[in-house]
Amino acid sequence: MGEALVVSDREEFITTKGRQKQPIKCDADSIAGCVSQRACVYCGARVVLNPITDAAHLVHGPIGCASYTWDIRGSLSSGSELYRNAFSTDLQEEDVIFGGGKKLTAAIDELVGKYQPKLIFVYSTCIVGVIGDDLNAICKAAALKHEIEVIPVQSSGFIGNKSAGYRAACDAILQLLQPTGIKKANSINYLGDYNLAGEAWIIESYLREMGIELNVVFTGDSSSEKLKTATQASLNIMQCAGSTNYLAGKMEELYHIPYIRVSFLGLQDTADSLRQIAAALGNEEAARKAEILIARESARIQPVIDKYRRKFAGKKAAVYVGGGFKAISLIKQFRELGMEVVMIGTQTGRKEEYETINSLVADGTVILDDANPAELERFMTKQGANLLVGGVKERPLAYKLGIAFIDHNHDRKHPLSGYVGAVNFAREVYSTLCSPVWNYLPDHDRGDVV
Amino acid sequence: MLDATPKEIVERKALRINPAKTCQPVGAMYAALGVHNCLPHSHGSQGCCSYHRTVLSRHFKEPAMASSSSFTEGASVFGGGANIKTAVKNIFALYDPDIIAVHTTCLSETIGDDLPTYIREMEIPEGKLVIHANTPSYQGSHITGFASMVKGFINYLSLNSGVPNGNFNIIPGFVGPADMREIKRIFKVMGIPYTMLPDTSGVLDAPNTGKYKMYPKGGTKIEEIVDAGNAALTVALGSYASEMGAKELEKKCKVPFITLKTPIGIDATDELLMSLAKQTGKEIPAELEEERGQLVDLMIDSQQYFQGRKAALVGDPDEMIALSQFIIALGMIPQYVVTGTPGSAFAREITAMMQEAGLEGIVKAEKDFFDVHQWIKNENVDLLISNTYGKFIARAEDIPFVRFGFPVMDRYGHNYNPVVGYKGAMFLLEQMCNAMLDKEDRECAEEDLEVVR
Numbered sequence: 001m002g003e004a005l006v007v008s009d010r011e012e013f014i015t016t017k018g019r020q021k022q023p024i025k026c027d028a029d030s031i032a033g034c035v036s037q038r039a040c041v042y043c044g045a046r047v048v049l050n051p052i053t054d055a056a057h058l059v060h061g062p063i064g065c066a067s068y069t070w071d072i073r074g075s076l077s078s079g080s081e082l083y084r085n086a087f088s089t090d091l092q093e094e095d096v097i098f099g100g101g102k103k104l105t106a107a108i109d110e111l112v113g114k115y116q117p118k119l120i121f122v123y124s125t126c127i128v129g130v131i132g133d134d135l136n137a138i139c140k141a142a143a144l145k146h147e148i149e150v151i152p153v154q155s156s157g158f159i160g161n162k163s164a165g166y167r168a169a170c171d172a173i174l175q176l177l178q179p180t181g182i183k184k185a186n187s188i189n190y191l192g193d194y195n196l197a198g199e200a201w202i203i204e205s206y207l208r209e210m211g212i213e214l215n216v217v218f219t220g221d222s223s224s225e226k227l228k229t230a231t232q233a234s235l236n237i238m239q240c241a242g243s244t245n246y247l248a249g250k251m252e253e254l255y256h257i258p259y260i261r262v263s264f265l266g267l268q269d270t271a272d273s274l275r276q277i278a279a280a281l282g283n284e285e286a287a288r289k290a291e292i293l294i295a296r297e298s299a300r301i302q303p304v305i306d307k308y309r310r311k312f313a314g315k316k317a318a319v320y321v322g323g324g325f326k327a328i329s330l331i332k333q334f335r336e337l338g339m340e341v342v343m344i345g346t347q348t349g350r351k352e353e354y355e356t357i358n359s360l361v362a363d364g365t366v367i368l369d370d371a372n373p374a375e376l377e378r379f380m381t382k383q384g385a386n387l388l389v390g391g392v393k394e395r396p397l398a399y400k401l402g403i404a405f406i407d408h409n410h411d412r413k414h415p416l417s418g419y420v421g422a423v424n425f426a427r428e429v430y431s432t433l434c435s436p437v438w439n440y441l442p443d444h445d446r447g448d449v450v
Numbered sequence: 451m452l453d454a455t456p457k458e459i460v461e462r463k464a465l466r467i468n469p470a471k472t473c474q475p476v477g478a479m480y481a482a483l484g485v486h487n488c489l490p491h492s493h494g495s496q497g498c499c500s501y502h503r504t505v506l507s508r509h510f511k512e513p514a515m516a517s518s519s520s521f522t523e524g525a526s527v528f529g530g531g532a533n534i535k536t537a538v539k540n541i542f543a544l545y546d547p548d549i550i551a552v553h554t555t556c557l558s559e560t561i562g563d564d565l566p567t568y569i570r571e572m573e574i575p576e577g578k579l580v581i582h583a584n585t586p587s588y589q590g591s592h593i594t595g596f597a598s599m600v601k602g603f604i605n606y607l608s609l610n611s612g613v614p615n616g617n618f619n620i621i622p623g624f625v626g627p628a629d630m631r632e633i634k635r636i637f638k639v640m641g642i643p644y645t646m647l648p649d650t651s652g653v654l655d656a657p658n659t660g661k662y663k664m665y666p667k668g669g670t671k672i673e674e675i676v677d678a679g680n681a682a683l684t685v686a687l688g689s690y691a692s693e694m695g696a697k698e699l700e701k702k703c704k705v706p707f708i709t710l711k712t713p714i715g716i717d718a719t720d721e722l723l724m725s726l727a728k729q730t731g732k733e734i735p736a737e738l739e740e741e742r743g744q745l746v747d748l749m750i751d752s753q754q755y756f757q758g759r760k761a762a763l764v765g766d767p768d769e770m771i772a773l774s775q776f777i778i779a780l781g782m783i784p785q786y787v788v789t790g791t792p793g794s795a796f797a798r799e800i801t802a803m804m805q806e807a808g809l810e811g812i813v814k815a816e817k818d819f820f821d822v823h824q825w826i827k828n829e830n831v832d833l834l835i836s837n838t839y840g841k842f843i844a845r846a847e848d849i850p851f852v853r854f855g856f857p858v859m860d861r862y863g864h865n866y867n868p869v870v871g872y873k874g875a876m877f878l879l880e881q882m883c884n885a886m887l888d889k890e891d892r893e894c895a896e897e898d899l900e901v902v903r
Contacts, residue, residue, distance in 0.1 A: 033491070111465055113460070157495035442659060
């Protein structure tokens, strides 16, 4: 594609650190025809709620929305596997003309008959928002009839972008939460971890060692019963802020549970987060145990990281991920590996997150919001990136450019969290960056990587 | 994951569980990617475009470019006219395609967006084109969407200038780039000049050169689609995915057509070659005769492993019709044959083949993986052939499994290996036979482990 032009409407969404004064524009609708890598409201809601393992996730709409999200997550379960099925009302033309309400009611009846789930989420798709099926009333009636939870998720694709879907999911979760009158000390909820490859279990083991109980994970490996007890926790910690910031705020407002942000990506963030949790709980014993854990794990991990670090000297990374908080962690994590991030962007990052990104990266780093493949190509090439961290659609683009790639998407099944994850990440960077296959590209100079 | 699938079969009317189909727009997007310098455009919300690009990328391991009208609430109330006009302007400025192929979604169809009017009203740079196809997601499946987009290209572009070009048009159906390459090779070997529409070879199996090309070398050229109106004959491979376009071309440009099976397996490939020989008066070349002989040799060598074994087949209708025929030719029993795509011809054709062979089985359209799993729980099979999602059933019931069709997201290389033609049949046979033998080797008693088969 070469030097593709940037349409003028997109200029404000791209900045270069140190060369521009005005802040980056973000949190806006995508521009038609620009090829966004973003998805829709339904997608946002689905990725947040899908890891609730014992729920039946029923998609009310034509078949596509359900088929593209069938087992879309790498979230592991310690119990039910019901969440991994694709349930849909498979709306047909006559349903669109006469309304899909009856079919939805019948589908819920059939679902209950086959699986006896305790919880059903009913997702509205674009078309349901237009034909106006009364999801609330249908779900309420079904819940009464079957004596289970049937929760509508207002996720018509066009009512915003993926962030609006996160909020729709959080609203659905809020409907499940019930005050129990119990408050447990040293018990915390973990928000915004989806237990990809068992990541929440890794963090749970650290907290247990510190004498802290992990009450409920939202929504990784959670169940309808567990979620109901979430109000008993004394603190919420939040990993993926993009998806759960709103929920954490609401829980503070409604149930007086304070929250802090954490990140378990990389050595520094993991250590900082464990310390912050102990401090937020005012638990000195936990703080002491955290130091023991950090010292032990760092001593164990650091030599491995250092071994890899030597291979990465002079290599440059590009990052294009969904949310801002992950992007921030990745800058620090690459620094631990001796690599500089030269291009960084997100699909749904917020203003504060871009400010932090801007403060962390080196001068000359390109920062972009809601980028398209042409921009990704242009800036990765211009900045001389050797590696891209991204999702499904970015992988083949990177490979075509002869650039190594790391999958940080929500369907992966290898853990990147905590100390285990830090080693996995370093190994993955090594495995892709230093693969001999790149040598077979015509005129490709891989520098000193061996 | 499928522990909860009950054995007892109860009719379902409203609930779809684990679908064996997806929606029209992704088929339209795939077809549009098979036109040179074309950017597919999804007229609806952003998620549709994102999902379709994702599933195509996961299947082909290739970039799949497409743009979206990025509907928001305003568009759904006031119509998407403004969105598509902005989009088209931006696309030509930014990505400079020769043609934009717009397909609709369930949302833009339901609000009644009038694409022909929008296209008439928009500013299109000189020498550039915008076409469209109606692909509501609540009708048909991805196969219907593929057929509709092929029809859209023909409807907008093909012309009969009165000067015959002597070519055969080939509409290959919803098959992979390797299949399209193989079909073209067969035509070349037969010495028949052709135009293939669409043609994703060279697009979704493009070589890695260290440079990204948004529009790779491959794809049917616009002038070829125009000139398709002057062809001698259209060969539509697969009635579901290809006949719609062939009919449109006949209606618009008076090009006659024949509809043949997707050439999967020996009989369907024979049928294609004999039809071509009949149409052109040409002999079937020795090169293809030799390949057929090799396939027959392989079928005979391995027949003992197929005879009387039962298979479950799940996939798109055109492929399933031809594959069932191949399964029967190998001595197997197509115990369950299912497609998610609606249409009555599917069951009729396959049931007739089975009756002729004296076999019985369940053949049904508009069914899903849950149905198949229930049937298998009641009577197991020796082989399952389906897209990636069949792996859940294969694992749960310990059935040898061959990945086939769309999407196959968990294996590599299938965009380079054809399943059509005699060569494709050999490749398929090898996979099927070895999947069953692998299971035997894995599970037989130590003393029964055979070195030679």
